[in-house]
Amino acid sequence: MDGCPYELSSEPSTVVDVMNEPHVLVVGIDGVRFDSLGAAATPALDRIAREGFLTPVRVHEKNATISGPVWATVATGVYADRHRVTGNSHHPVELSAFQDFTEVLRAARPELQTMIAASWHPLATRTECGPLFSSRGWVPMPDPEEANDADSWVRADDAVAEYAARRLKTENLAISFVYFGEADVEAHNNGTGAGYISAIERCDSRLNALLEAIEARPNRHDEDWTIIVLTDHGHLDAGGHGGETDVERTAWMAASGTGLSSGSTAVNHADIFPHTLAIFGVAARGSDGVPFGARQEARHETLQGPRLNTAPASPHNAAGSR
Numbered sequence: 001m002d003g004c005p006y007e008l009s010s011e012p013s014t015v016v017d018v019m020n021e022p023h024v025l026v027v028g029i030d031g032v033r034f035d036s037l038g039a040a041a042t043p044a045l046d047r048i049a050r051e052g053f054l055t056p057v058r059v060h061e062k063n064a065t066i067s068g069p070v071w072a073t074v075a076t077g078v079y080a081d082r083h084r085v086t087g088n089s090h091h092p093v094e095l096s097a098f099q100d101f102t103e104v105l106r107a108a109r110p111e112l113q114t115m116i117a118a119s120w121h122p123l124a125t126r127t128e129c130g131p132l133f134s135s136r137g138w139v140p141m142p143d144p145e146e147a148n149d150a151d152s153w154v155r156a157d158d159a160v161a162e163y164a165a166r167r168l169k170t171e172n173l174a175i176s177f178v179y180f181g182e183a184d185v186e187a188h189n190n191g192t193g194a195g196y197i198s199a200i201e202r203c204d205s206r207l208n209a210l211l212e213a214i215e216a217r218p219n220r221h222d223e224d225w226t227i228i229v230l231t232d233h234g235h236l237d238a239g240g241h242g243g244e245t246d247v248e249r250t251a252w253m254a255a256s257g258t259g260l261s262s263g264s265t266a267v268n269h270a271d272i273f274p275h276t277l278a279i280f281g282v283a284a285r286g287s288d289g290v291p292f293g294a295r296q297e298a299r300h301e302t303l304q305g306p307r308l309n310t311a312p313a314s315p316h317n318a319a320g321s322r
Contacts, residue, residue: 019258020224022279024175025168025210026272027227028074029203030067030120031184031241033234034252036192040200044208045254048227052256055265058249059233063269065241065248067184068122068129070232070269075100075123075133075177077273077287088122088129100133101273102175108282113172117164118179119144119156133177138163144181150189153182154202161206165213175276180206187235196235226257226279228272255292266295 034056037045045054062079063069064086072085076098084092099107102114116123116137122130124137140163144156157180164178186199207229214225230253233241241248253267257279270289277284278291 020222021219022224022226022258023173023214024226024228024257024276024279025214026074026175026177026276027207027210027229028071028118028177028179029183029200029207029229029231030179030181031187031233031235032200032203032231032252033187033192033247034250035247036196036200036235037231037252040197040204042201042204044204044211045229047211048229048254048256052227052254052260053262053264054254055252055267057230057251057253057267057269059251060268060270065233065243067120067232068132070251071123071179072129072132073269073288074230074232074272077101077270077284077289079270079288082288085129085132091126091129091131095132096134098134100135100177101276102133102177103135104273104284105175105277105280105282106135108277109174109280112174112280115164115167115171115173115176115178117160117167118177119153119160119181120179121145123179137177144185148185148189150182150186150195150199153185157182157203157206161209165209168210169213169216174280178210184235187239189239191239192235192237224258226255226260226276228253228255228276230254230269230272232269260292264292267292268295271295 059065059070060079062081063073066087068085068088069080072083073079076083078098080086083098084094105112106114116133116135118124119140121139121143122128123132124139125131140156140159144152180203183199183203186196231251234247234250235241236247268289271292274284274287274289275291
């Protein structure tokens, strides 16, 4: 790949051992507080946690607690000091040097197909800070940020779920990234109360639709699926993020699949890039992350842990979005 900042290899130590045909689904659910997740009914996510792990993830100090920087790290495996995405409105030239994990996989394995579907347009289109995923992808129309209300985001997320489920069921997709944004907008508009919990539960229902589509695949018994679900940041009680409080800087990640267990909890947003590639025998040296299980850090918190600090530490985008 011309100009690729990663050194790609297939050394045995960097490969996740899978027995059958590998597939990966990464689902991003924007702006879901870890303690609010524990208060919501999320049977689909609970199933993933039972089969693998669910753990809090501290947003790295090099990234602001804003969607653009964190999703750019998820896509590229590097932090904001390298990709230079510091907010949601500007697409830095430095980001163009970093391909997303689906593009890197297709370069190493041209026979494989991938999918990106997202309701937040900058993830997959040339707008504002985007595309954060260099491959670009499918987005619903109209853009839900035009109205930026609950109904527009419910429709957009539902459209993403329907589109992605259809393709997951019928196509041979190696890696897919699917994103839902309703919960984040609900917190911005109305805080982290009952409506926020309901929005989280609707996102879990969409996740369930994706999982059901996978289970309905005709050759499912011959496939090894890795499922990764995560959020990018938390929220203040009144809604808003971008600061340094625990509730803003505490994200979370859940995953199930070959080699993943309840002990695989020392993970970071940057780890998704190398882990997804390692499943296909591709190692990306130069990433700030490592495959799951290779990091020896302690957990940040637990669902039963101490109450998170919600006091704002500095001015941030409490009235903004994403």
